[in-house]
Structure formats: structure tokens, C-alpha cells
Amino acid sequence: MEIDINRLDLEFQAKIDSGKTIEPKDWMPEKYRKTHIRQISQHAHSEIVGMLPEGNWITRAPSMRRKVTLLAKVQDEGGHGLYLYSACETLGISRDELFEQLHSGKAKYSSIFNYPAVTWADMGAVGWLVDGAAIMNQVMLTRTSFGPYARAMVRICKEESFHQRQGFEIMLSLCNGTAVQKHMAQESLNRWWWPSLMMFGPRDEESTHTEQAIKWKIKLKTNDELRQQFVDQTVPQIELLGLELPDPAIKWNEERGHYDFGAIDWDEFWRVVGGNGPCNRERLSARKEAWEKGAWVREAALAYAEKQESLREAV
Amino acid sequence: MKKEWPVWEVFIRSRSGLDHRHAGSVHAADAKMALENARDVYTRRQEGVSIWVVPSASITASDPEEGGELFEPAKDKVYRHPTFYDLPDELTHM
Numbered sequence A: 001m002e003i004d005i006n007r008l009d010l011e012f013q014a015k016i017d018s019g020k021t022i023e024p025k026d027w028m029p030e031k032y033r034k035t036h037i038r039q040i041s042q043h044a045h046s047e048i049v050g051m052l053p054e055g056n057w058i059t060r061a062p063s064m065r066r067k068v069t070l071l072a073k074v075q076d077e078g079g080h081g082l083y084l085y086s087a088c089e090t091l092g093i094s095r096d097e098l099f100e101q102l103h104s105g106k107a108k109y110s111s112i113f114n115y116p117a118v119t120w121a122d123m124g125a126v127g128w129l130v131d132g133a134a135i136m137n138q139v140m141l142t143r144t145s146f147g148p149y150a151r152a153m154v155r156i157c158k159e160e161s162f163h164q165r166q167g168f169e170i171m172l173s174l175c176n177g178t179a180v181q182k183h184m185a186q187e188s189l190n191r192w193w194w195p196s197l198m199m200f201g202p203r204d205e206e207s208t209h210t211e212q213a214i215k216w217k218i219k220l221k222t223n224d225e226l227r228q229q230f231v232d233q234t235v236p237q238i239e240l241l242g243l244e245l246p247d248p249a250i251k252w253n254e255e256r257g258h259y260d261f262g263a264i265d266w267d268e269f270w271r272v273v274g275g276n277g278p279c280n281r282e283r284l285s286a287r288k289e290a291w292e293k294g295a296w297v298r299e300a301a302l303a304y305a306e307k308q309e310s311l312r313e314a315v
Numbered sequence B: 001m002k003k004e005w006p007v008w009e010v011f012i013r014s015r016s017g018l019d020h021r022h023a024g025s026v027h028a029a030d031a032k033m034a035l036e037n038a039r040d041v042y043t044r045r046q047e048g049v050s051i052w053v054v055p056s057a058s059i060t061a062s063d064p065e066e067g068g069e070l071f072e073p074a075k076d077k078v079y080r081h082p083t084f085y086d087l088p089d090e091l092t093h094m
């Protein structure tokens, strides 16, 4: 039996190495299943919780154009959550269990959504930086080994590009506006910059799962590689907006061919991950409230469907 | 009440003339709601002109373990392909 599992493990890894995808009904190591349930559900929860800071601004958008855009973006994020919950359920966990894990705090979601969106400029900075950082991770995941996850990522990536562009457009308008508007953009950039860099996760030397994740192609680049790529792509965009760099240590390093940047406050990172960011409690209680207040709708719809079914059978 | 809405598989015809293709799945209490949810989740950008929804529980799938028995017998039947036949280059319209 022992030998059999070893052989299956080797065949499984060989399949991934040769670029084949793993499908839900294929044999897989228990650890692969568990890791994927954890990662995909965490990703799904992030999309759903991520609707909250932006949803807050839909009724406050400064124009009709901005309002329909923001509404469409938030709706997309809801869709992304649903694609991912579906992908996760193919691994044999139910939607209710997934929600239960979110509500009990057992499952995590991206810490970035535990920061508040306090000005209109935050709608710009979130689309530009937060979606921008998420896109880099998600583009990488279109080539991950688990088929349903990779396919959900392809769909999501197609939709993300407008999210980032509309965010940048908001920043651009503010930067081309009055001094007060430009200041609002600068202040927002300064606040979102560091949490955005933290989105890529702990430094490589502290990231425990990297090696296994690379073997399974859940990761094709390390946290630090993606973070550097993000800084390199974003600094010229900050300059294009005519804003000041949010970190005085940002400097082009000719030798490395990359921008250097300052030290991240990892204590803050762990504090927020641990549940003590500015909005952790607020976000979770908003999700729980939506779930509890929606219970009667779920029950009524099911009761109605069952009644219709039994009426049909009686005919 | 601890019962979940059932899962439905969603198939979408992206343009007229094409086959329906599997897009993903949704939860819904009944078929009508499944169609509406599929519309909202999978066709926000005109990705479809027609949707099928099928209760996931109604699908019978082949077992990957039996893939060999099912599909390998076709492997050595190269004579089912047009390229198997040696014909002169001068021959046209065939």
C-alpha cells in the first residue's frame, strides 16, 4: 500500500511537470486537495469581502459615469468570488462549509480589504494598485496545475484589466484637477502603497509553503519576485501621474535593473493578518449579517421550488 | 434548515452557429433561477446567446481511472484518418 501511494505520487508529479492539468475526479494527494481548498477558498473570500470597501462608494460616486463603472466593477468581483467558489466545490467541499469557514474566522481573505476606503481617491488607488497587484498574481495562476482554478483565472484576468484602468483614470482626473484634488490622490497613494506591497505575502525566507507551491505550480514566481515586478511597473505610473513617490527609498538600481525600495513594516502585516487591522471586525460582521439576513430568502426559494416540484409530480 | 440550493452546470453558446460549451456552475433553487443566475454570473459581457443549465447530479461522468480502456482502443486505428492513405500528389479535390 505504502509503495502504491509513492508510485501514485510520482506519477502525479510527473503529470504536473509535463504540463498536464489535474481535474477534480483525477487521483490527487490529500495534501494537494487540502492546499487547493485552502487557497481557492481564500481567494474566493477575498473577492467577496473585497466588494465591501468599494461598495461603500457606489452611492457617493461623483458622476453617473463613475457610478456605473464602480457598480460594474463590484459586480465583477462578486462574479469572481462565484467562479472561485464553484472551482473549490469540485474538490468535495460544500458552499455552506466554505461560508462557515469564513464566518468563523477559520478561513482567511486578503488583508488588504481590512483597510478602510475613506476618500473618493481611494476608489482610484484601489483599482490601480490593489487590482494591479492582484492581476500579477492572477496572471501567474492562469498556468496553475488544477484545471478548474486555472480556467476560473483566465475568465477573471479578462475582466480585471478594466478594473485597473478605471482606477488609474480616476487618479489621472484627480491629478489633473485642483490642488485639493491632487492632494487627495497623493494622500491616497501614500496610504495604499505599503498595504499593496504586503499583498504579495511574507518575504521569501519567511514564506513556508513556497517550495511545495512551486512544485504544484500554484506559484510560478516567489512573493519577492512578484513584489519587485509590481514596484518596477508602478513607479513609472506614479511619475506619469505627476505624484510624489510614496517611499523616499525608491531608487533605480542600474546594477540590478530594478527599483530599490524601503523596508516593509512586517509587524503591521502580521497584526492585520492576525485580525487586528483597522476594519477586520467590521468586514467580517458585514459578511455574517448578509448571510444571516439572507437566510429566509434561501429557505423560501427552496420551499417554493419543492412545492412546485411536488405539484408537477401530482399532475 | 441546513439544505443548500442544488448545483447546476452551465453551458453557453457564445455565438449563433457554435456549440454550447461548459462555462462553470451556479447554485439555484430551481431551473428558472439557475438560468437567471447563470446569466448574471457568466454573461455580463455578452458572452452568450443561449444558456443551458443542467442539475449537476444528473450528469454521469466517465471515470478517469478507466480512461485507458475507454479511449485507448481508438489509438491504433490510424486508418480512420485521411492521412493514412497514400495517394499521388497530382490528385486534387480530394
Ligand SMILES: [Fe+2]
Residues within 6 Å of the ligand: A047, A076, A077, A080, A156, A160
Ligand atoms: Fe477580482
Ligand SMILES: [Fe+2]
Residues within 6 Å of the ligand: A077, A131, A160, A163
Ligand atoms: Fe478586480
